[in-house]
Amino acid sequence: MSSNTLNDEFFGGEKASGLQTFDAFPKTRQTYRVPSSRGGALTVVLSLLCIYLTWHELLQHLDGTETQSFGVEHTIGHSMQINLDITVAMACDALHINVQDAALDRVLAGEILKKESTSFDDTSAHRLVAIGDRPDHVYDVMARAKKSKFGKSRRRPAAWLSREDRSSCRIYGSMDVNRVRGDFHITAKGHGYETAGGHIDHNTFNFSHVVNELSFGELYPKLINPLDDVTATTDERFFKFQYFLTIVPTEYYSETNGRSLLTNQYAVTEMSRPVSHYRVPGIFFKYDIEPLSLVVTEHRTPFLRFLIRIINIIGGVLVSGNWVYKLVDLFAEYFRKKKRSMDGMINGRLGGSHKD
Template sequence: MNGFTEHGLDEDSFGASKGGIASFDAFPKTKKTYLTRGRDSSSWTVLLLCTCIYLSWSEISRWWAGQTTQTFSVEKGVAHDMQINIDIVVAMKCADLHVNMQDAAGDRTLAGDLLRKDPTYFTQYGKGAHALGQGPDALPGWEDMWDVHDQLGAAKKRKKFPKTPRMRGEGDSCRIFGSLDGNKVQGDFHITARGHGYREFGEHLDHGRFNFSHHIQELSFGPYYPSLVNPLDNTVATTEDHFYKFQYYLSIVPTIYTDDASLLPLLEAVNRDTDHPAKHVFHSSHAVKTNQYAATSQSHKVAENYIPGIFVKFDIEPITLTVAEEWGGFFRLIVRLVNVISGVMVAGGWAWQMFDWGMEIYGRKQRSRGESMGMLRTFSDRKEKMAFD
C-alpha cells in the first residue's frame, strides 16, 4: 500500500478538475524551452533617448537664436549730413578750451558754441575706464559684431546724455558733451587750448596750464544710441607733459542691424531726411541704422612749436555693413526635429544590431575554440524526469 487510502485519496483526486471553471488560454504561448533570452538593451535605449533630447534642444536653440549673416555692399542711399555725438572730460578749465570741427569740404564748425560745457572734477570720472584696445570691453574694430538682439535692445533705451555730477568749487576739468551735425565727408574734430590752433583773438594761455588728459565717455556717429558700445567709449588717456598730442584715426562704416530681412531694401536706400516718405522705417523696433568705426591712436609728445591737443580724424567708407538675423518657419523646425529623432532611432537600431551580431560571432568563436581544446559542454537547462512507483 502506498498510504493514499489512509488519507482518503484515490485516483480521482489526481485527475482533472471537476469544477465549473476551467483555465483557458486563447493566446498560446511559446514554451520557454524554445526561447532564447537576448541581451539587455535598456542602457542603449536610455542613451538614444538622451541623444535625441540633446540634439532636439540644440535644434530648438539654433532656431530660436536665428541665423546671423554679415554682408558688405556699396552704400546706396545718398545722405549729406551726419550727426556726431560726443561726451568727453578734459583736465582743463572750460574757459581755456576751444572745440572746432573742419571737414574736407572746407566748412568749419564752431563746435564749442553748439556743445555744452560743464565744469567738473577729473577724478569724478574714469571708474572702470581703460586705455584704447586694452580693456575687457575694448573693440578692435567694426569687424567684431554683437548679437542683433543686443543691438536692437540697446537702441530702445534712453537717448539722453547723463547729467553732470554735482560738485563743490570751480572744478579742475571741463565736460564737453552734446550732438552736432556736419557734412558726411572726411573731417577733423579737435580740442585745443585757448590762443593756440586757429588764428583768433584771445588771450594767450600759459603753457604750464596745458593738460590734455581726457576721458571719453561717448563718441559715436549717426543717431545717438548711448547703450551701443563703440571702440572709444569709456576710454581714458593721461599724460604729465604739457605739450602732448592725442591723435585718433577713425574709419567709419555705415551699419544696419535688423531681424526683419524684408526691411533691408528700404533701409539701404532711405536716408534720415525728415521729408522722406519712408522715414518711418528708422523708428521700427526691428531695425537700427547707425555707424560703426575702427579706431587707432598715434599719440606722442610734441615740441613747443607744434600745437598740442586732442585731434580726431575720421574718414567715411563708401560701403555698408548689413547684419541681419533670420529665422526658419515653425514648420521647418518640426521637420528638422522629426528628421533628427528618426535618424537617431534608425542609426541606433542599426548600431545595436551590428553590436549584437558581432557579439554572437565572437561567442561562437569562443565556443568552437573550447571544443577544439577537448572541453565538455554543459547545459543548465537539462531537466530530470520523476516517477512515482
C-alpha cells in the first residue's frame, strides 16, 4: 500500500472529522473575507486609534508622572551653604562683603570668598524677569545635578587684561551660614561698617553687577536658579539693589531608580532704588527659609510593563473594533430588512390599485 493511500485513510473519514473538532484555531468564515468599503474605513480608523494611543503611552513612559507634596521642614537651625559668583563694577579693594543673620551671627564673607579683578561684561546676561512654573522633570534635574567646584571665570584672566579692564571685581566661592533668615550684602568700604582706611571716594561707586550663580545647598552648576545670569545696572552713585529671596527646601525622588536629591529652590523679588548720601548703598540679598519642604516624586512605568500595556492597547482596540463592525453589520441588516418589507408593502398596494 502506498504512502498516499495511508495518508488518505488516516486523515480521511472519522479521523479527519475528529481532528477538525479538536482544532483550537477556528478559521475565518468565507463571508468575512469579502472586502467592503465599511470594513476598509473601520480598519483605517482603528489603525489611527492604535497609533494615537501608543504614542500617548510612549510619551507617558518617557516623561513619567510627578506628584508634589509638602511637609514640615526639620532642618531649621542647622547650617546651609551659599554659592555665589557675582561680578561688581567696582575695584575689589573698595568692596566690603558680610553676612548677618537673625541669630545676630556675622560672617566675614570677604575673607572666605575669592576675589579677582576682571572686566565688566553683561552681554550674555539678562534682566530679572518673572519666572513661571518650572518645566524641569525629576529625571532632568537629577541628570544635571552633578557636584562641582567653581571653575574658571568665563571672562578673560586678569593677566590678559589692561589696567583699565581690571576695574571690576569677580566674587565667587561657597560659604556656610546658619539655616535661618539672613542678609548677605556687598557694600563699599567705610559704609555700613567701620573699617580701616576710611571712606571710599563716592565718585568710584558703581554697584552695577552680573550674577552668574546664586544657589543654596550643595553646588550644582548645571541647575538653573532664578538669579543665574541676571544683570542690573545703574548710573547712580548711591544706589541700593535689594533682592528678597524665599527659600524652599526641596527633595527630588525617583521611584524608578530609587535616587533622591536634596537641594533648595527659591523665589525672588527685587526692590531697588536710589538712596540719599546718609544711607548705605550696595547689593543686598535678604533671604528667608520657609518652614515647609517640598517633595517632588517621579514615577515611570518599567519597560516590560510598558510593552504589556502596548500589547493590551492594540489587542483591545482590535477586539472592540470587531464588536463595532458586527454591531454596524447587525443594524445595517436590520434596516435593510425593514426597507425591503416597506418596499414590498408599497409595491403590493400599488399592484392592487392597478388591478382595480
